[in-house]
Amino acid sequence: MHLLLLGVSHRTAPVDLRERLDFSSRDVGTAVESLATRSSATESVVLSTCNRSEIYVASAEPPRAREELIAFLSDYHQLTREAFLPHLFTHEDTPAAHHLFRVAAGLDSLVIGEPQILGQVKDAFQAAAERRCTGPLLSKTFHWAFGVGKRVRTETALGEGAVSVSFAAVALARKIFGRLEGRRVLVVGAGEIGALTAQHLRSHGVAEIAITNRTAAHADALASQVAGHTVAWDDMAHAMARADIVVTATGSQRPIITRADVEAVTGRKRIDPLFIIDIAVPRDVDPAVGEIEQVFLYNVDDLQGIVHENLARRGAEIARAEAIVAEELARFTSWHRSRRAIPTVVALRQRFDDIRRAELRRLDAKLGGLTPEARARIDEVTRLIVEKLLLEPTEQLKALPDEETQAAYTEAVNRLFRLSEDAAPPGAGDNESAPFTKPRTG
Amino acid sequence: MNVLPLVLYAAAGIAYAVHFATRQPHAGRVATTLLIFAALVHTFVIGMQTMEVRHVPFANPSRAISTFVWLLALSYLYLETTTDERAMGVFIMPMLMGLQAIPALSPGVENIDPVLDSPWFWVHVSSLLFAYASFGLAGVLGLTYVVQFKEIKKKHLGYFYTRLPSLQTLDVMNARAVAIGWLFLTVGVVVGAIWTAQARAAVPDDPNLQAMSLNDPKIFVAVLTWAVYSFAVLARQVMGWTGRRAAWLSALGFAIVLLNFLPISYFVTTSHTF
DSSP states (O other), rough: OOEEEEEEEEEEESSHHHTTTTSSSOOHHHHHHHHHSSSSOEEEEEEETTTTTEEEEEEEHHHHHHHHHHHHHHHHHOOOOHHHHGOOOOEEEEEEHHHHHHHHTTTTTSSTTTHHHHHHHHHHHHHHTTTTTOHHHHHEEEEEEEHHHHHHHHHOOOTOOOSSHHHHHHOOOOOOOHOOTTTTEEEEEEEEHHHHHHHHHHHOSSSEEEEEEESSHHHHHHHHHTOOOOOOOGGGGEEEEHHHHHEEOOOOOSSSSSSHHHHHHTTTTTTTTTTEEEESSSSBBBBGGGGGEEEEEEEEHHHHHHHHHHHHHHHHHHHHHHHHHHHHHHHHHHHHHHTTHHHHHHHHHHHHHHHHHHHHHTTTTTGSSHHHHHHHHHHHHHHHHHHOOOOOOOOHHHTTTTTTHHHHHHHHHHHTTTTTTTOOOOOOOOOOGGGGSSSOOO | OHHHHHHHHHHHHHHHHHHHHHHHHHHHHHHHHHHHHHHHHHHHHHHHHHHHTTSSSSSSSSHHHHHHHHHHHHOOOHHHHHHHTTHHHHHHHHHHHHHHHHHHHOOOOOOOGGOSHHHHHHHHHHHHHHHHHHHHHHHHHHHHHHHHHHHHHOOOOOHHHHOOOOOOHHHHHHHHHHHHHHHHHHHHHHHHHHHHHHHHHHHOOOOOHHHSTTTHHHHHHHHHHHHHHHHHHIIIIOOOOOOOHHHHOOOOOOHHHHIIIIIIIIIIIOOOOO
16 A cells, blocks of 8 residues: 655645645645545545645555546546646655655745644644545555654644744743733734734733734724723823834834834833833834833844744754654654555465465364364464464564565565455455456566 | 762762754753652652751851752752743753862861751741742853843844743743742841841850851841842832843842852851851
8 A cells, every 4th residue: 555645735836736736725634535535545635834735645556546646636626637647746665654754844844834734734634534534555655644743833833933024023022021910902003914913912922912004994903903992092102102113104204113212101219120022023022122122123124034043043943853753754664664665464364364264174174073162272272373373474474674575575474465366355455456357477 | 978969969960061053853852861769869868868967957157058059959950840941950050060070179177066956947947048049040040141132132042042941931930939038038147047046045145046147247248139029029010120130130140149158168257057
């Protein structure tokens, strides 16, 4: 049984194509279900995020499955195959697992180390598992990938440090105030980045978000969006006096908050820190405000600087993360290889058991005088002998180090025991014995 | 006997340093385990000495330092387990190691003057030692607060920024340590005064007892310490002196404590043997 991966990602396809191949806008569960009914693959998982659409299947005949998957993609998304074929990547077995491990570890993400992807991989697997589209191979592979993602997260700093301006601002606020519960925020200006930062702060549990804007209607709109309340533009000073964190993001051409403004509200009495985040360009806050003792002033360049540093730090962790992926991949590959021996093992056992049963049938007449207990004992003993005879060859076959050797040994076992001519009947053992129903040549 | 705790504190110190540098959770757990083990061994050592001299060993400077180190280790462990914050260990351990080196190298002889053999005296000394241990913690917390504050203020988010707890956490821990320390300092000083009065009545011609007044540098500095920490507690409550000012105050306070504890004890004091 082979692991097959087909997909497009931000590395291979432009955004408009990724959008057209996206499964996540519609229900991924429905997609994986309809895929399962349409292909010969026995197991399937569909992973779809804004940066990738990938299909993982377990198939006995990868070339055939690949054709079926391409046809499925084309039908499901109403696209000609030519539209996406040049951007489609295909991996089989070890490279496919390698890809999945790197994705789960965040190494293949647009923003390296971003933490959401592991959850998305888990959700994709969950959606498929709930619809009984997964089986032993994909289940093992995906759980292995979850483990890789977790190891990379705990053993490297790949996901550490904020890599967007608004996250960097929140991280700083947490370094100053610890938990943000109970803190008060003032947002000056109702622009997009201001809204984004306010939302991040809200998700960290700030008690109050006050919004002020020259145009009150915009402030109202943002206030309802982040569950805040509006403050009249002229009352800004009063709101600032109450605030722990001030976010400024107006389109003003000259500073709207001067040192005197802040000193008027902080004065000599205030000792609690005031964190001012100036994300506007040009700046809303006079840089001299940062000289006030209890004020931490960060502008968009400062935050960008933090983001760049964090990205550089993540870059330094890539090698360590890749090493973990490689280590796990080696273990996965040897597990997967051991599974390839399974059809031969099943056929071998079948052959031995057939012989055993045939001999018992032949002796049936002579054993007629025995009690049922004694006959059961004979059956048991012969079965145990067969099992013990096969134990060591089975283990050895599974543990063979490389593909070539394994193929040679499998071939030898097939020939020595003439397994290919009357292999296990369909339905006996698992469906992995299917390839051996075909006559072998050579 | 005091060498083994020293070695274990050093081992814990190395583990805390590794944890601080690499931020591996595993190293942190090793560090805490080593420190707990060190504190247990130290407890045993102090227990043995107590059985040997029939009272808690702090009637000579060297042994008092050992007891102080032991209390500091326990206070730090309490702080670490209640806040789940291990970053401070790397600053506390050198202090433990440096102080523990004194009893480890010069054990001293516990030879107690019968004048001192009073329950008041034991309450006096143990309260003060515990107060000093708390101030030690507060001082280190204050210094780290200042370091962290400067890094954020100067937008230089470097080595310490990623490793130290938030300013708020440091401030809360500092406030707690100062408040507890102040409480024990107050008890220690008051009990000391009461006991001096009683002892004077009992042994009127003891020269040490006669020398006990504010003119004694040790007593003077202790009262000064009390004034500084009283101000710190009061300023936080009434004037809202938190954060950086509280941090500097606790660092200053502990500098005075150390001054009193080491040079004054060994060289200039007249009425106190330590």
